[in-house]
Amino acid sequence: MTLKSYFRDVRIGVIGGTGLYSLDGLKFVEEVTVETPWGLPSGAITIAETPDGNRIAFLARHGPAHHVLPSEVNYRANIAALKAVGVQVILAFSAVGSLREEIQPGDFVLIDQIIDRTKGVRGDSFFTGTGVTAYASFGEPVSRALRSLVAQRSDSVPNITVHSSGTAVCMEGPAFSTRAESNLYRSWGADVINMTCIPESKLAREAEITYAIVCMATDYDAWRESEESVTVAEVMKTMKVNAANAKALLLAVLPDIEQAVYNDPEMALTKPEAGSMQYAFQQAPDKQSSSGRSTLSFIFSNYF
Ligand SMILES: CSC[C@H]1O[C@H](OP(=O)(O)O)[C@H](O)[C@@H]1O
């Protein structure tokens, strides 16, 4: 596709997860289908206009009708497509199970750490198969600055409890965990569990996009002896309330993110990620595969 001229200025992207398939309260502009070197994303990207007149991009992670399983989401295409329309910051949303008594269904958690329990079946690097080697830094998988913006603004949203940090386990799925697994993750210090934050967060980092994910607790997974283990019915029931709260939180925090990406000459919000791959490449440019360089230029117009 030919990218329209305004796309370079669509700096904010939102990824909706289970139960969050569209945005409310913003003016619809258009839907765009972006083909990437890694294939097609889960669906069309919706471009919407904020009350401040900026355009943002929305993508439903599993597709608008949730037709794609977490292991089968083309995370590379999703992130590459958002990057192609200009996105520098992604605020993602995810339905998660709670591994802690104090994180109740309905609570939101701004995770700062992730334990990867996916099983190697997901395309998890833009560099795989390109003949170009690069190693992203991922010790802090989520943007501290974006988390803190969301945490601060969440005070203005009624009826939500937001935990400002936490560790997520990302499991393979689609079947939920056994009780033994759920207890194992608790013993590791994990607070919530989902099936999608890996490789989404890792690919955002490779693409130098500032990324945070709002984890919305829907259930107590499988660890509580006194309760039935999680079911989809339970997740969807809680997500009805969570989705409304997520939309309210997004509308509340958007002006702050817009201010940070359009009006801060220092670009403090995106600074840690922008340019972070600069020293991650191993080979001298003349030793990199030229077809790989051409593929990667789709997301790294600055390096290739
Ligand atoms: C349908 S429950 C399991 C499903 O829900 C979460 O999705 P998302 O992270 O996209 O909100 C979880 O990660 C699983 O993919």
Ligand SMILES: Nc1ncnc2[nH]cnc12
């Ligand atoms: N218990 C759970 N495990 C994994 N992903 C989830 N998404 C919502 N609840 C979940």
